[in-house]
Structures are given as C-alpha cells and as structure tokens.
Amino acid sequence: MTKTLLILIFSILVISRASAQQGRAVMGTVADSTGALPGINVKLTSDKDSTVVATSAKGLFSFPSVISKNFKVTVYGIGYQTFVRRYVMDNSNKPILLDPIKLAIESKMLKTVNVVAVNPITIKEDTVEYKASAYKVREGSPVEDLLKKLPGVSVDKDGNVTAHGKQVTKVRVNGKDYFTGDVQTATQNLPADIVENIQVIDDYGDQANLTGIKTGDPDKILNITIQKGKRNGKFGQGTVGAGNDDKYVAKISANAFYEDTQLSLLGTVNNNNTNAFNFGSGSGGSGSGGGGRGGSQSSASNGISTANGITINKSLGFNYRDDWGKKITTYGSYSFADKDRTTETTSQQQNLFQSGAIINNDNTTDKNHSINHRFDFNMEYKIDTANYLKINPSFSYGSSNDINNDIFSNSRLNTVTNGTDNSITNANSPTGGANILYNHKFKKKGRNFSVSGSVNFSKSTSDLDDQYNTQTDSVIVPLHQQINTMNTSQKVNAHASYIEPIGKTTYLEANYTYSYTNTDNNRLNYRFDPVTHVPMYIDSLSTLYNYQFITNSFGLNLRGVKPKYNYTVGLVAKPTSLNGESHNFETSTHTFNLVPTAHFVYNFAKNHTLNFNYSGTNNMPSFTQLQVQPDYSNPQNIVYGNPNLKPEFSNNFTLRYNQFDIASGNSLFTNLTFNETQNKIVTNTQPVANTVLNPGDKKDSTVQETRYLNTNGFYSMGGNYSFSKPFANRKYTVSLMGGATYSNNVSYIEGDRNLSKNLVWNQGAKVRFDLDSIMDTEVSANYSANTTKYSIPSSVNGDARTWTLGLDGRNFFWYDLILGYNLTQTINHGFSSTVKTNPTLLSTYVEYQFLKKHIASLRFQAFDLFNQNTGITRTVSSNQIIDTRTNRLGRYFLLSFTLRLQQFAGGRKGGGFRNGGGGRGGGRRGSFE
Template identity: 45%
Template sequence: MEKKNQQILHVVSVFVILTLIFTAISQCSVAQTLTSVSGIVKDTTNAAVPGAVVKLFTGIDSTSTVTNTNGSFSFSIVKSRQFKLRIIALGYQSYSNSFVVSQTGPSFSVGTVMLKTSSTLLNTVNIVDVNPVKLKEDTVEFNANAYKVRQGAPVEDMLKKLPGVDVDKSGNVTSQGKTITKVRVNGKDFFGGDVKTATQNLPAELVQNIQVIDDYGDQANLTGIKSGDPEKVLNINIRPDKNYGYFGQATAGEGGDAQQGVLKKGEDNRYVASANLFSFNGDRQIAALANFNNTNTSLFSFGSGGPRGGGPGGPPPGAGSSSNTNGITTARSIGLNYRDQWGKKVTVYGNYSFADNTTNTISSSIQTNNSLTSPSVNNVSNNQTDGKTNHRFNFNLEYKIDTINYLKITPNLTYAGVNTDQTQSSNLTRNGSVLTNYNLNSTLNSTSPNYGGTVLYNHRFNSHGRNFSISASGGSTWLTQTQNPVYNYLAGIATAPANQLISTDVKLDSVGTTLSYIEPLSKRSYLEATYAYKYSKTTSDKETDTLTANGNRNRYNLLSNDFYYTFVTNRFGLNYRFIEKKYNYSFGVSAQPATLIGHSVTTGLDTRNTTYNFAPFARMVYNFSRNQSFVLNYNGSNNQPTYSELQPVIDFSSASYPIQGNPYLKPEFNNVLSLRYNKFSFETGNVFFSNLSFTQTNNKIVANSITYPSVYTPNSKLAGTILTQYLNAAGFYSATGSYMWAKPWEKRKYTLFLNGNVTYNNNISYISNVSAVDYAMRSEKNIAKNLILTQGARFRADITDVIDAEANASYSLTKTDNSLSTNNINNNFRTITLGVSGKNYFFKDWTLSYDFSKVIYQGYQGATNPNILNAYVERRFLKQNVGTLRLSAFDLFNQNTGFTTTQTGSYITQSESNRLGRYFLLSFTLRLQKFAGKRPFGSPGDGPGGMRGPGGFGGPPPAAGG
C-alpha cells in the first residue's frame, strides 16, 4: 500500500513539474511574442510620408510593409520583443533603430518616426519594396525599381509591365485609352518626340522613372492655366549615375523566307544591320542611330508618307513578335540627337532624321455602299509599291535670360518625297449587274517640303503671380505632285478619262500668336486674359490633261482647278483660377469669331462664311489624397475644313468614287467634356484608372454620297459613279469610356490586369440617289449609330532572370446600326484574340522567347483565323557577355495577314493586306558600355555600371525584336 501511494505521489509530482514547465514556456513565449508593432512616419514638416518601405528584423528573419496615406504602418505576430526597424523613402535619409520591448502587453508602438530630406541619391541601396506609382495633377509616375526587366532590355519591355500602359505588336503606345503622341528624355524632346525611336532603343536599365503626362503646351506649363485638349506625352527620366558614360551596340543578321519547309535565298533574303551609339557627359547628350533591313523595321515614324499607301513599314517585329504592319518594307534610316547646356542660361536640343523606305502592299477589299434604293458592292484588288524619302530637322533653344524672363525658339524643317507605282482591278456591281469594271495602272510622284518655327517669351513680374507670355508661330508647306492614272475599261461604263496627267501645286502659309496676361487677385486666386489669332492661306493649282494614244496633251477644264481660301480665327478669353492644397479649379469664357473666304479662279466662284461661337471653359482638379485624384475638363474649339472638302471641282483620280468639295462649308465647333479618376493603394499596390469623355460638334462636316444611274446625260462622266460631296450637319456626338485595374501580389512578381473600352458614335451622313427617269435627286439623312466595345484581361509573371511571361485575352465588337435601310448588309464584326508571350532564362546565359497569338474573326467575309507563332533562342558569350548570338523564327505557321473593317453611314469596307510572313534570321550583337567610375564592360554583379543580360543598349537585335 505504501509503495502504491509512493507511485501515486511520484506521478502527481511529475505532473506538477510538467505543468510548471509548460506554464513557464508559455509565459516565456508570451513574453517573447508581440501581436503587433506599429508606428507613423512623417517628415520634418510634420507631413505624413506614404509609400515608405518599413523593414522589421528579428534575428535572421525579416518582414516588410509600406506606409499608408497617413504614414502609418503595422506588423502583426512579431516573434521577438527585440527587433530592428529600417525605413527607406525616396527623397529622405534612411532611418534605422533597434528596440527592446520591456513593457507587458501584446502590442507596441514606436511612435512617430521623423525622416530628414536627403540631398543625395544613394545609388548603391537596393530597395526591394518601393512605391511604384505616384499620382500628380496631370502626371502618373512609375518608379523603374518596381518594374524590373532583365538588364539590357529596351524601355518598351518595361512599358508592357506598367498598369494602364499598353504596347501593341507594332510598338504603338497607349495610356489609359489614349495614344502617346510624343516622348521626352529628362523633360526634353527626343528625336523630335518620335515615340518608338525612344522606347525601342533606350535601355531600361538607364531609367529612374517613367511619367505619363497630360501636356497642355509650353505656354500652359508656364502660366499654370490649362485649357484645350491635352497631348499624351511620355517622359523618361534617366538615372543620375548614368549621365556620364556611353553605350554602344551593333547588330548584323541574315536569313531567308521559308516556303513548304525549304529555306529560300535570293530575292527572299532577310537581312538586318544596325548600330546605336549614346554618349552622356552631364548636360551634353548625343545619340546616333542607323538601321538597314528588309524585315519591316522602321527606325523613325514620319506619318503616312503618301496617298493611299501605308506607313513606312512599322516597328521591329519584336522579341518574338511578327510585324503587325501591312506590306513588306525595305528600310534605310539614320539619325542624330543632340542636347547640351551652353553656359548657365542656354539649353539646346535638336535632331536630324533620315529614312529611305520602299514598301510593297498587296491588298483586297470589299466595299458595300449604302443606298436608298440600290446598294452597290465594289471588289478591289490592289498592288502598290511606295518609295518614300523623309528628312526631319528639329531644334530647340531655351534661354533663361534671368530669374523673371524666359525665351524659347523652335525652328523645324521637314521634307517628304513619294514615288508610287500602282496596279488595281475594280469591279463595281449594282443589283447583280456590272456598273464599272476596269484595270488601273497609275504612277505618282510628289515632294512636300515644310518649314516653320515657334517663339515663346514669358515674363514674370516681381509681384506674386503676375505673368505675361506671348507665343508666335509661322510656317509654309508645299506639295508638288504629278499623277498619271491609266484606265483599261473591261466592262460597264467608262467614267473617268482613260489616260490623265494630273499636276497639282498646293501651298499652305500660316501665322498665329497667343497672348496671356495673369493678374493675382489674392494669394490663391488669379485672373487671366487671353487672345489668340491664327491666319492660314491655302492656294492650289490643279491641271488635268488627257493624253491621246500618240502622246498629245489636251487640257481638261472640267477636272482642272485654280482655287484658294483663307481661314482666320480670333479668340478672346477671360479665365479665373483658384488654388488650394487639395484642389484647384479654373473657369472662363471665350468668344471665337471665324471667317473662311474662298475664290475659284476656274469658275469665278467667291465664298465667304463667318461664324461666332461662345464657349465656356472649365477645369477642376480634386486630390482626395496623394494617391487618389479626380480631374474634370471642358473646352470648345474651331476646326476648319480641309482643302479637299472645300475645292469645288470634281476630282476623278478614282474612277468609281469621284470627290467634289463644298466651298460654302462652315468650320466645325467641338464641345469636349472629359472626366478622369485615378487611384493607387500604397498598402495593396492596386491601381485603378478611369476616363470618360463626351464630344458634341456643331456644323459637323459630313459626307453626302450621291449614287448616279448608269445613264446620266447631264454629265456622262458621273454615270454609274458614287460621288462624295460635303455638307454641314447637326446631331453628331461621341462618347468614350475606359478603365484599367491592376492587382499585383508577391512584390509584383504576379499581376492581374483588367481593361475595357467602349465608344459610341452618333455619326451623321447623307445618302442620295439620282433618278434614272427625270434625274431628280432624292436625299435623306442617315444616322449611323456605331458601337465599339473592347474587353481584355492579362496575367503577368515577372521573376527577374527566371521568367517574364504574360497570358492575355481580349474581345472586341464593332457594330453599326443605320437609320436608313442597309438591305441586310452585315454590320456586326467581332474579334477574339488569345495569346501568350514571354521569355525564359536558363543556364545563366540562355534565353528562350516565344509569342503566340490566335485571332478569331467573326463577321468578316472570307477572313481566316490565323495562328501566329514567333520564337527565338539566344546565347550570351565572349568576355563578360558582351556578345549575343540569336536564332529567330517568325510566323512559323505562315498565316500572318491583316483584316480591318471601316464603317460609316455611307459604306462598310472589309480589307485584307499582306504582311511579312515566315522567315528565319541568325544575328549577332555586340554591346559596349562604360560609366564614370565603372569598368568599361560589365558582368553579373558589377553593380549599376555593369552589363548583364542579352539586351545591351538599344535592346535585342532589331530584326529579332526589341
């Protein structure tokens, strides 16, 4: 019994001891664990610092967060009561401190941490968690550190990761649904603002941040009062440690097209040769670019470059991206960009660009023409070769005379030359019967020099806010053109003369000035008086001769024209502006008289139209916080008619679709209202952008399509044709809405994007028929309600030096409902696009790139659903990886074609064009770079001045992408 009692006592003792041990462990755990650690980060002015990176260290473990809009931060479940905090924020000195929490309780506050501003940039600090987005009044700024790309990649690769920014396969950049029209580097135009020249050639590793700006012009930037329709501008700021050094890259490659699995040489050779050199020496920056290829790679964008032809070939086919440009282009381009500081007061920057491109485009189209009684269908096949030569020179001189006076002078000079050879077959049918069937051979030669300049002067008075500025501009543009269309009529009616020689000489002279005076009413309110004047004069001498079989020339007076017109606008405005910390607003009113005077020497016709418009102006900016803003804009403006819309003589350069202007047209007046709401979350990194705009136009210039019978004796040349004339009409309006939402996680390793756009156009046109019995004309107004709807989704995975990939899907709908019967014409087109693209990095120096897209066309007549697959594999080698060898394959399924649709109240057109198909290319790229204080060549681990990755300066080889 005693032994049993001892055993029981022993068990109880063990139980008590174990209970005490577990209790002690539990108490120790409670003593070592905190449920939360919190604090507030402010600067020395007691203002909150949102977006600061806060790291908490406990032994070898660490965790991080960012401060919210109030500067607050919090950590939960801290494993030890001994920890260290480190706080980093751009523009402030870093903070570091250790804490030992002796007080009891589950939570602990470090209180308010004050950060001091920093006057130097710590380039060696690697910030893992950064504030990726900053929202300002008219600027969205993206921190390059938050959107990592493999070293050597071009800026274009970084743009593809930015929320709200889209880059299509042609390299065109849009932001929040609007096209980026100009690019700047460190706030100054780069190659005249040519967007793709910068985004496809500047290396992303140089970038400190990228800004998307709503730019209202130099004068508005000086005065602060912004009205009118802003231009979407991309500004790329270079890292300060990259402002001393040079970058160089040269690429050479050759390959061939592949048909039925056989690599073909000779005429089907593909080649590329390019070189880029960038030199930075503080304020002096020099860039030289050259590119020669036949892979649809265009170094510069000069516009359309000629009648009916496409652009000069488009951008590089991309890193695993087929050319998305119609036709096949051989391109030869060189350019030079220069920027420097001449003394302390003068800044200069300018560029010269040259391109000599040849593009062959083979296309076919089906155009269905609406009619009150008898619609027609036109089937056209076209083969056209355009040789285009372009020169562009831009220069800017900014002179800061003193602290109150500023002068900017901007001269520019451009030249465009086009030589076109065209063969075309056209078959126009009505009710199953052929109206006109012909073959066309045409040549066209044109030259168009243009020169002009702008002078801007600003004076800031000593009184607070009082300011005067004046801007003056002027220039001249010539167009000298000779065209020889030769028609071979096969069936139906012969409309235009069989052999024409059309000589056109057009000159446009314009001058204008804008004045602004601002008077402060208080510390926060200002009154602005403005005046703007613009005068333009267009003269055109068009001579049309018919050529006989033996070469004799006969003047054709009915198709010749000597016409000129002047357009004068005056704008008087009075605006009020009020500025507060969280909001500012401006409103005002302007009176805009406009006069259009025309005279035809050929017909003796004189015209004069005068209009008066009163337009209110309003702008409001409300900043809910540093990461949430709302902007409202309204403005009104005149829009003058074009020459072709005014000149009264019939243009028969297109046999089936002649054009005749209306000299009695009035200028359009546009009322534009736009709303923008942006929000960024510091805590989650979510980004939301939205835009809404509405445009209503008075005196909208619209087309009047007149269908003539097959027999029309008053003017036999019009028989069987569809003549386009122009009228002013009421009732036009357009509404557009767009949104973009992005959600990142795992420190932006993964991001989901959703974006959508909807546009509704209430288009106005007139459809007329001429009776075959009494030749009386019957006209009716047609309202074409056009809906364009697009919805897309993307998912990105970005793990530096491992994978950079994206899966995407989009659906678009284009639908038009006409108030007049369209006789069962299909007006509903849909496109579904599915794709995946990316780069995988393996074995340290190998890269595999791929880009696959599947396009499904619905509603297009005869359209195929192409599968486009592009890929390349490359290997870095040589000392410190300065060389790259790449094998590229483009359009492996050989299905790259282009389908488009155009819908108006008068017609619906479906078009198909050739594009560069399957080919292979082997290329070699050599890259060199050196920065001050860094080694001439870099390698992994070299730091900011080193080189790692396949891209180098200028990105991947142009023929294989970028």
C-alpha cells in the same frame, strides 16, 4: 493536326520551369536599433548572380534562385552605414535564412532621414509617375519592355504606346524632346536599366507649363528621367544579322551622356519591317495579328511585325542636347530615312443606298519608294529669374515615287462593272517654320505675361499619270489622264496672355489669339487623246482655288489653387471667317462662337485624383470639300465640293479618374470622353446614271457622286478602364481592361438624312508572370465587337466580332540561355468573305548570352512559323463599311549577333546595362512583401 500538335508541344515547353536551374532561395531581414527597416537596398553578387532588391515594410528581403554557393551581400540606405558580408554555403539546394542584419546609423549625417519603401506609382494631377526600380526587367532590355509592365500602359506589336486610354504622341528625356519626341525611337533604343522613373503626362503646351493656365485638349506624353548615376557615361549596342530569303539587319545605337550634354546616334539597314523613325506617322497597320516591331535584339518583342506591306529601310539619325553656359539650353535632332515598301491589299467596300447598295471589290498592289529628312532645333534661354525665351525652328522634306495597280469589280443589283486602274505618282513636300515663346514674371507673385508666335509654311507637288479602264457588259471605256497638283500653305499664329492675382489663391487671365491660314491649290487635269496619245489641258476639270481661314479668339479665365483642388474656368469669343475664290467665283463665310472653357482637378487623397477638362475647337473644311469644279479623277466616284461650307465647331469633354493604393498595389485608370460637333461636314452620296449604257437611268449604275454639306446632330462618346492587381511582390499581376465608343454619325443618302449608329467595344484580361531568373511571360485574351445600325433600311452587314488569344514572353534557362515566344490566335466573325481569315501566328527565338556581364549575345529567330501573318481591318463611316486584308511580313529565319557596351563615371568598362546589379534576372530593384 500538325499545327495543333506543334502548338501543344510549344505551350508545354514555354510554361514549364527550367529544370536545370537548381538555384536556392536566400532570405533575411534588415533592422536598426528601433526595429525593421523598409526600403533598404540589398545587393547579392557572385560569379553567377548580381541582383538588387528592396526590403518590404517588415524589413524582409528575398533572392528566389541563387545558383552560386559563394556570394556577397551588400546592404545600404540613406542615413545608415553600408553593411558588407561574404557567405559560403554547402552544396545543397535547401533555402537559406541569413542571420538578421542590423544597420548602424551614419554618424556623419546632420539631418534626420526618413527611409520609406519604394512607391511604384505616384499620381499628381496631370502626371502619373512610375518608379522604374519597382518593375524588374532583364539586363539589356529597352525602355519598351519596362513600359509593358506598367499598370495602365500598353505597347502594341509595332511599339505604339497607349497610356490610360490615349495614345502617347511624344517622348522626352529629362524633360527635353528626344529625336523630336519620336516615341518608338526612344522606347526601343534607350536601355531600361538607366531609368529612374517614367512619367505619363497630360501636356497642355509650353505656355500652360509656365503659367499654370491649362485649356484645350492635352497631348499624352512620356518623360523618361535618367538615374543621376547614369547621366555621365557612354552606352550603346550594335546588331548584325542574316537569314533566309535574303533577310538582313544591321543596327547601331551609340549614346554619350555628360550630365546636361547628350549625344545620340542611331542607324539601321534592314528588310524586316523595322523603322527607326516615324516622321509623324504610326509605324504599322492596325488590326489582328501579333508580333514585335522587327525584333530588336535586346527586346522581349519577339513576335510578328504588324506593319502593313514589306519594307526595305535605311535610316540614320542624330540627337543633340547641351547647355551653352548656365542660362541657355539647346537640343535638337536630324533624322533621315529611305524606304521601299510593297503592299498588297484586298478590300470590299459596301456603299449604302436606298435603291440598292454598291459593292466594290478591289485587289491592289502598291510599290512606294520614299525619302524623308527632318530637322528640329530648340533653344531655351533663361535670361534671369523673371524672363524666359524659347525658340524652335524646324524643317522637313519628303519625296516619293508610287506605282499603284488596281483590279476592281463594282456591282449593284443587276449591273457589274469591272476595271483596272494603273497609276504612277511622283511627289515632294518641303515644310518648315519656327515657334517662339517669351514669358515674364513680375515681382508681384502670380503676375505674369507671356507671348508666343509661330510661322509655318508647307508646299506639296505631285504628278499623277493614271490609266483607267472600265467595262460594263461589253462596253469598254478607257481613260488616260495626267493630274498635276501643287498645294502651298502659309500659317501664322500669335498668342498673348496676362495673369493678375486677385487673391491669395485665385488668378485672373486675359488672353488673345490670332490665327491665319492661306492656302493655294492648283489642280491641272490633262486628258490624253486615245489616237494621238497627246495630252490636252481640260479647263473644266481643273481647279485653281485660293482660300483664307482666319480666327480671332478673346478669352478670360479664372484660376483657383486650393490644397485639395484647383480649377480654371473661362469664356472665349471666337469669330472666324473663311474666304475663297476659284474660276471667278468668290465665297465668304463668317461664324461666331462663345466657348466656355473648364479644367478641374480634385485630389481625394495621395495617389487618388479626378480630372475634368472641356475645350472647344474650330475645324476648317479641306480643299477637296471646298472646290467648285467637280473631280472626275475616279470615274466611279465623282466628287463635288461646296464653297459655301462653314467651319465645324466641336465641344470636347474629358473626365479622368486615377487611383493607386500603396498597401495593396492595386491601380485603376479610367477615362470618359464626349464630343459634339456643330456644322459637321458630311457627305451626300447617290448613284448617278451610266452615261455610256443607259443615259438618264441610274437604277443599276455602279457609279456614284459625292457632295458635301453642313449639318448638326453628330456626337460621339467613349470610355475605357484599366485595373491591375499584383500578387507576391509583383511576381504575378492580373489586369482587366476594356472600353467602348459610340458614334452617332450623320450623312445624307440620295438626299435623305441617315443616322449611322456605330458601337465598338472590347474587353480584355491578361496575367503577367515575372519570376526572376525563370520567366517573364504574359497570357492574354481579348474580345471586341463592331456593330453598326442605319436609320435607312439596308441589307449591308454592319456586325463584326474578333477574339484574340495570346501568349508572349521569355523563359530563362541556366545562366546564359533565353527562349522567347509569341503565340497569337485570332478568330474573326462577320467580315466579308473576300478578306476573312483567322491567322495563327507563332514566332520564337533562342538567345545565348556570353562574355563578361553578358555583353554579347547570339540569337536565332523564327518569325511567323505558320506563314499566316495578315492584317485585317474594318472601317465604318456614315454610309460605308470597308473590310480590308493586307499583306505583312511572313515566315523567315534570322541569325543575329549583338554587342552591348557601357561605361559610366565611377564604373568599369564593359558589362550589360545595370541598375546597381545586373546579371542574372535583370538586376533591377524590387520589393519583397
């Protein structure tokens, strides 16, 4: 009852408007001698207000809530003389209609200038560009807040960005990688007010960008373009905070931009699950829950972190970009992180068998300390107009110490096996390499030659000390083992491409690719004598394996470029070989594939495109799948490799349809995918006899064995869509989004072929309220279902459903006060009783902004007020369903202070981040319709 009352009071509070904000509406029109002027900037400034808007198609502008009775209006646009006038009004709150403003032509302009209204979205083939000035954000907000307002783009509670149904893997600033492309590092530390536009790009690689020949599966990346007026200056912020339960945070971000020279420094020390760098992995776990990634002081992310476990983080990073003369551009970064993470997990794993499922229940505590270094450098040399060279060396080093304690209970029919598994693992993994790309453009238009190559190495070593004990009935079986593993890999790749024009709009490309991978894996197994506790090397349990994977690709592509469409079609011959040896056993496998390639883009009209792509890829088996010696490290699951495995070959199809209507503002982004894999590497699992209790009898055994083999019949398909419709000049936006994936998984259970048909689908809706100086709020609802059907009869429950209801946003009171909130209710059905929970997550903060231009702020934050933050996930594979519940950061309170500073060329020191304005309501340019 108390929780329900709190939620009711809180909801009433956050959806009400601030009664103390007694502002008035100020409206007007802008025209010239020919009539109304659209797209003209109108700036209102006073001691309490500073906001910029753009006129609508009818020349209208409006400021909905102006507090001061004395203010100045500045009107400016390309080709017109700037208009400036001061206004003094009475003390009433009645709306003000200003006299029509008529602009005079700028006589110094020598060319005709066409002034158009702000176009928020531009769609061109593989790029969707969002105009930042069309989406208002509060002053001091990071780019992440801007991304949340872009149609077709979503940001989860840990800062991971998904655009048009695909996760963004890299971020660039002005076309160059920022902190090696680390997504959250850029989106959560760069201020939104310096952004000109954000591009969502399907990136096929540097070579494709130079030649125009686009094949393979593209990466989804973001390119953030900085406003020209903000490319010369210094900006940054610092935050310090402390709270109950010894919570603390200290963070600094400092940037110096001088046109093409950019220097950035980031550092943080905290124990509230905030990561500065990801080092190639996601920042948090998945599943139900809500919240922000630690709660950046200037961000609207004010919810509960969904990162699994509790983390103490120390991070430092430096990003560099500079032009060494007119021909050489360099950029790179160094990042360091020291993390301590404690994770507590409860899981239930259902393993399907015809003779009865094995149910595994685990309770695990894991303590991990890791250190990571990462260095990346790029040099682009534009030798002349015909020659281009790019060199990219990189290096990283990671080390970790992991202590894992697991208590488990495995059951099957009438047998129950209980046990413990306590392990300590020390590991390190240095990696490094270099990429090089050279491109030459011949004098004949369209004729081009390019060559690229890469050399990479990696080495990982680990020492595992494992004490494993099982008890079935009254029989206890102890196992103390030490496993030392060293894996080294060398990879060499070379690619050459030649393009010859064969017509005015068609080109022929011939290419060749050589790829070589050499892997050595040494796995030494020691068993401790139960009496003397002396380790003894066991050759029959150890593995010494070496294998080489070689691919030669010969390709021919035809490219056509037309006004309405362009295409690339071709054929690739891919012979591959896999050679390996272990314990005097040798194996050799050869395959040959003829792979068609296709890339097609059709432009129906401006901002209306259809994009089709096909690619074929080879995937080599892993060491675990190839090893000859059985792996007994987990006595409950004995793994046998298969050195005769063939490489997989996947056919991948993608169809994208994007449309944006300028008149209505409606946007639609859709994506369809299909994947079919030949020689899919699958498992064959079966129970094995318990050698201690009933040798030769496997009917009641809880022990299983896993073997690998190749098979056909695996395919998956999926689709998603996002539709957004704005109202009242994007003050209100309604969005519908949904998607579904279907997988026809193949496995073998006790030697019989099993089809696991898995369907996952979701449907969501959200409404955004962007009321300047009043509220910035999103209400959302989402329903998802996960259903699995097996061809082999089973009692395993394969259905799970989740409802997620959310309220996330900020309300603005008076001139200096902000109330932020995040409320999420999750309702789960069908999960196992050992992990099921329906958390109600409520997080809020109150922030007071002060000093000139609001450069300083105090924030009091309350995270997870009901202390119910928990992660729940379901993972479905060929014959397994795993439900997992993981601990996450729980209730705490934090008081923090933030100071933001900036200085741009021609500007003044101090002040919050601005976009021609700043001040109350964010100062970003918008439109009025």
